[in-house]
Amino acid sequence: MTSSIAHSAAPTGVLVVGAGISGIACARALRDAGVTVRVVDRARRPGGRMSGRTLQGRVVDLGASYFTVPAGSGFSGVVERWVEKGLARPWTDTFAVIGTGPDARTTKGPMRYSAAHGLRSLVVDLADGLDVGLECDVAQVADDGTVDGVQYDTVVLAMPEPQAARMLAPASPLIARLDTAAWEPTIAVALGFAERAWPAELHGAFVEGSSVLTFVADDGDRRGDRAPVIVAHSTAAFAREHLDAPEGAVSAVPGELRALLGLEPSIQPAWNHAHRWTFARAASTHPEPFALHERIGVCGDAWGGRSSVATAWASGDALGRAIAGRR
Structure with a gap:
């Protein structure tokens, strides 16, 4: 209330x-x-x-996937203090780029930071x-x-x-x-598995050519506890179809994820959770x-x-x- x-x-x-x-x-x-x-x-x-959100006794990041620190910014001092406190940690500078085709590659960028407690x-x-x-x-x-x-x-x-x-x-x-008008929605779908079945070097992946997903994060890797949890963020178009009932988006995600990551059909999530972000990001700034x-x-x-x-x-x-x- x-x-x-x-x-x-x-x-x-x-x-x-x-x-x-x-x-x-x-x-x-x-x-x-x-x-x-x-x-x-x-x-x-x-x-x-x-x-x-705390899911299955563990905090899962459902909003921002990570953050970066622009060189020379005032934000760098804030991040340094978080790192000193053990709240934030450097995560990775390398993400995969995956799509519906057979080829996958990696891309390097600035260091992405994550947080042990979300x-x-x-x-x-x-x-x-x-x-x-x-x-x-x-x-x-x-x-x-x-x-x-x-x-x-x-x-x-x-x-x-x-x-x-x-x-x-x-x-x-x-x-x-x-x-x-220039704001895009997304639906973040958290999937928990019995064990890790994807490559250890996945970290996170930008998705190309999918009508369902745009980004996939290994939540156990970014949090540092190796929990077998993946968070997938939907495309804006897919999210718009499910804003009224975000749980309806869940059924399409495991199959899309298996295809993108090359997982066996037997790999099924033990639990899932969908979160709607009506105004997830600004398409223009x-x-x-x-x-x-x-x-x-x-x-x-x-x-x-x-x-x-x-x-x-x-x-x-x-x-x-x-x-x-x-x-």
Whole structure:
């Protein structure tokens, strides 16, 4: 059950709506600058699209598959601290590229990082010491900073743009700056097996030519516990067919996975779980790091170039600094 934010709000401070990594990074920058800030989210825990789910007694990453660290970015210091704490770890710089044809190859890129306790644990760590209210529903945000009848100095919407647009007044000038159409869904399907039957060097794989899947991750490999669990992310088109009932997507995934990985027909998952992400990623992004108009700001992974975890953090951090600077 969601609750009101009014009873614990600080009307003279900043309200951040959204406890994903962008919202938490924004709140952290504000608090470090001495600004009173509160974060609210309708979910039961922080994390946003870095969230996972405990399945069969083990946390499985169902949102972001990994993150990278752009050279020279402020995000690198955050990641270094996570690594020192044992929360994050370098995972791999090599993924397979697989498809419906007979040929497979590998591709090298930047180091991808993962988290031993799931990516959500990193957001939770970043939120330590912040004023975070969970299971708090927000219906409407006015341009003057009024949120459901409570006045704030500034309000930050740290979420996918279609969700931010729903909260703003129809005549808000910010609406014109939001790209609400260029967002793609996905369905993440976790599959647990009795034992590992795929190559040890798989790590993860980009999928080409499939109408069902775009990416496959060996969740036991990225988490470091070698659990026989694979998480497969669907194509946007396939997800759109199953958004109303994501569990209906599960039946097509094991067969597609066996074909892509060359597994025997007898290899069947012991359990499965499907999670719907209606706004999984931005198909196009804004060059600027955030939007800020008078008392309302918007941040997230669609702001600042390539959509990624690092971009989301940088967007929130930059918006927090900008708000603090003008105060």
